[in-house]
Amino acid sequence: MTPNCFYLLENKLGPMLVNPNSTGRPRVPPRVQLLAVLWLLVTPDSYRSIGLQFNLAKSSLNHCMRRVIQVLGNISSDIIKWPSVTRMSTVTEKFKQIAGLEHVLGAIDGSYIEIPAPSIDAHCYLTRKCRYAVILQAVCDAELRFTDCYAGYPGSVGDLRVFRNSDLWYNVNINRHSFFPNQEFIIGDKAYPILGWCLTSYRDNGHLTQIENNFNYILSQTRQTIERAFALLKGRFRRLKYLDMSRVDLIPATILACCVLHNICLSDINDEVEDYIVEGNRENEQNRENNEECEEIGNCDNEGIIKRNYLATISFQKR
Known part of the structure; x- marks a missing residue:
C-alpha cells in the first residue's frame, strides 16, 4: 500500500475509529490502529511481536483488529x-x-x-x-x-x-x-x-x-x-x-x-x-x-x- 493510498484510507476510516462519547482511558489513535492492523494482516507475525512494534498490549491490538475489521465491513458495499x-x-x-x-x-x-x-x-x-x-x-x-x-x-x-x-x-x-x-x-x-x-x-x-x-x-x-x-x-x-x-x-x-x-x-x-x-x-x-x-x-x-x-x-x- 502506497503512502497516498494509506492517507486516503485513513481519511475515510479515521472518523469511524474514534468514539467521542467514550470515557476512561483514551482510545488508540486511528492512525496507530490502522497501521498495526495492516501490519497484522500482511505478515504472519504474532500479536505479541506486532504489539511491541506499535507499543500496544496484545489485548489492545486485538481490540484494534476487531474495530478496523468492523469498519472495513461497513464500507464493503461501497468498495x-x-x-x-x-x-x-x-x-x-x-x-x-x-x-x-x-x-x-x-x-x-x-x-x-x-x-x-x-x-x-x-x-x-x-x-x-x-x-x-x-x-x-x-x-x-x-x-x-x-x-x-x-x-x-x-x-x-x-x-x-x-x-x-x-x-x-x-x-x-x-x-x-x-x-x-x-x-x-x-x-x-x-x-x-x-x-x-x-x-x-x-x-x-x-x-x-x-x-x-x-x-x-x-x-x-x-x-x-x-x-x-x-x-x-x-x-x-x-x-x-x-x-x-x-x-x-x-x-x-x-x-x-x-x-x-x-x-x-x-x-x-x-x-x-x-x-x-x-x-x-x-x-x-x-x-x-x-x-x-x-x-x-x-x-x-x-x-x-x-x-x-x-x-x-x-x-x-x-x-
Missing part, C-alpha cells in the same frame, strides 16, 4: 460492488483483450483459507487434503478487482453448493437484468453450472472437437484473472495463508476486510502487484483443488448450452 451499467462495456472490453471472448463480465472461483481446528463441528471444515479451511467465493473483473465476495462456508462444502447459497445466486435469480442487462455472463471452472449467465468449459471426455478445444483454451486464458486475483490477495495479505483465529464467527469478516483492502490498493495506479502474485501463486498451487465437478444433467440450462455452443463456434471462426 466491492457489481459494475454499473455505464462501466460494464469497459469491463467486457478488457476481458475481450485477454483472449478475444466477448460479453464476459467477470470470472468466478473459490479459494481455501486455512484455519485452526474449530472447537465444534471440526469435520465440517476439513478439505479433501485433510486441512481445516473456509471457502472464499469471489468474482473479479479483468483488472483483478473483486466485484462480489462471499466467505465463510466450511471447507468440506463443494463449490456448487456454495454458489447456490451465495447472495449472488439469490440476487441474480430475483433480478437477472440488473446484473446482466445485455446478455453478459461470468465464467467459471467445471465446478460451476452451465447457465445463461455463467459459462464453463466443455468436459474433456477425450472426444472434444476442435471448436470445443479452442473454446476451452480461450476460457482457460480468460479465467486466469480470478486465479491471479486470489494470488494477489494472499500474496499481499499473508495472514490469509493461515488465518490463526480462535473465533470462527470472526473469520468471514476478516477475509472480507482483506478483500476490501485488496480493491482499495488496486485503486492506486502506482501499485506494483506482480511480486505479490508470484508469492500468492505458490500458495494456490499447494492448497486449492477442484472439489466438485458438475454433471451435465441437472446443473445446466438450455440457454447456457446454446450460448456456449454459439460462442465456441464464433470464436473458432475468428481464429
Whole structure:
C-alpha cells in the first residue's frame, strides 16, 4: 500500500475509529490502529511481536483488529460492488483483450483459507487434503478487482453448493437484468453450472472437437484473472495463508476486510502487484483443488448450452 493510498484510507476510516462519547482511558489513535492492523494482516507475525512494534498490549491490538475489521465491513458495499451499467462495456472490453471472448463480465472461483481446528463441528471444515479451511467465493473483473465476495462456508462444502447459497445466486435469480442487462455472463471452472449467465468449459471426455478445444483454451486464458486475483490477495495479505483465529464467527469478516483492502490498493495506479502474485501463486498451487465437478444433467440450462455452443463456434471462426 502506497503512502497516498494509506492517507486516503485513513481519511475515510479515521472518523469511524474514534468514539467521542467514550470515557476512561483514551482510545488508540486511528492512525496507530490502522497501521498495526495492516501490519497484522500482511505478515504472519504474532500479536505479541506486532504489539511491541506499535507499543500496544496484545489485548489492545486485538481490540484494534476487531474495530478496523468492523469498519472495513461497513464500507464493503461501497468498495466491492457489481459494475454499473455505464462501466460494464469497459469491463467486457478488457476481458475481450485477454483472449478475444466477448460479453464476459467477470470470472468466478473459490479459494481455501486455512484455519485452526474449530472447537465444534471440526469435520465440517476439513478439505479433501485433510486441512481445516473456509471457502472464499469471489468474482473479479479483468483488472483483478473483486466485484462480489462471499466467505465463510466450511471447507468440506463443494463449490456448487456454495454458489447456490451465495447472495449472488439469490440476487441474480430475483433480478437477472440488473446484473446482466445485455446478455453478459461470468465464467467459471467445471465446478460451476452451465447457465445463461455463467459459462464453463466443455468436459474433456477425450472426444472434444476442435471448436470445443479452442473454446476451452480461450476460457482457460480468460479465467486466469480470478486465479491471479486470489494470488494477489494472499500474496499481499499473508495472514490469509493461515488465518490463526480462535473465533470462527470472526473469520468471514476478516477475509472480507482483506478483500476490501485488496480493491482499495488496486485503486492506486502506482501499485506494483506482480511480486505479490508470484508469492500468492505458490500458495494456490499447494492448497486449492477442484472439489466438485458438475454433471451435465441437472446443473445446466438450455440457454447456457446454446450460448456456449454459439460462442465456441464464433470464436473458432475468428481464429
